[in-house]
Amino acid sequence: MEEREFVDKNRNPIGETTTGESNIAEGKYVQIVIICIENQKKEFLIQKRAQKKNGKWALTGGHVISGEESVHAILREVQEELGLRLQKREIELVFSKRAYDCFVDIYYAKKEVDLSDLQLEKEEVETVKWMSLEEMKTLREKNLFLDYHYDCLQECIYFLEKLKEEEEKYV
Numbered sequence: 001m002e003e004r005e006f007v008d009k010n011r012n013p014i015g016e017t018t019t020g021e022s023n024i025a026e027g028k029y030v031q032i033v034i035i036c037i038e039n040q041k042k043e044f045l046i047q048k049r050a051q052k053k054n055g056k057w058a059l060t061g062g063h064v065i066s067g068e069e070s071v072h073a074i075l076r077e078v079q080e081e082l083g084l085r086l087q088k089r090e091i092e093l094v095f096s097k098r099a100y101d102c103f104v105d106i107y108y109a110k111k112e113v114d115l116s117d118l119q120l121e122k123e124e125v126e127t128v129k130w131m132s133l134e135e136m137k138t139l140r141e142k143n144l145f146l147d148y149h150y151d152c153l154q155e156c157i158y159f160l161e162k163l164k165e166e167e168e169k170y171v
Contacts, residue, residue, distance in 0.1 A: 004030045005066040011103055017066050024101040033074040034061035034149060035091065035107040036156045043130040044153065045113060047081065049146070050126050057131075057139050058146040059153060070096075070105040082128065083119025086111070094156050106156050133157070 006016045006028040014028065024030065036059060037045040046057050060081055064073040071088060078084050091109045098104075115128055131139075136153070139145035 002063060002065045004063045007031060007103065009098070028101070029098065030102045031064035031070060031073070032061060032102050032104045033064060033070055033077060033107065034059050034104065034152050035074050035078060035109060036094075036153055037109045037111055037113065039110075039112055039130055041130070043132050044136070045082075045128060046131050046136065046145075047120075047128045048126040050122065050124055053124060054146070055126070056146045057136070057144055058149040061149070071107075074105070074107050081121045081124050083117075083121075084113060094159050097155075104152065106152050108156055108160065 003017045003019050006014050006018065006024075007030075008014050008027065009029070011029075011031075016028070018024070018030065039045070045060070047060055048057050049055055060078055061074065062077040062081070064070055068076070071091070071093070074091065075086055075088065078086050086109060090111060091107045094106050094108045096103060096105045115130070118128060120126075120128065133153075136145055136150060140147065140150045
């Protein structure tokens, strides 16, 4: 398992690491990255997690490992889990937040991806699919979509809509 570095409430490394999913002591945080990849049809690339990872549908993401920057972590996770090489210029950090015992960075990419070209990491990902917001909402209602990832997707969409509204004010 990858070694993750603990950070403090200001996101500064505190010199301690963890490799497990155990309870994290108060005042310590790990860093997580998630990406929302959208195609021209306004569908999002989602993955069905392997059964050992709870088998639910989710976005692509994972932990930032020790010594790694968030942006490099999301590029690594996408490549590891999907076999998809994204370039730094293709992704955008939409927002960051602190939630419970972690910091979450949510990235966005607008990209056409041929699913047959992907090479899935079978220990992590069972399958992938392009899915509409309505389809994902139905999965969530049936408890088949990872709640936290669905919430992150909703926040990403909200933030992008607000950004678009702001840009339109100046056009």
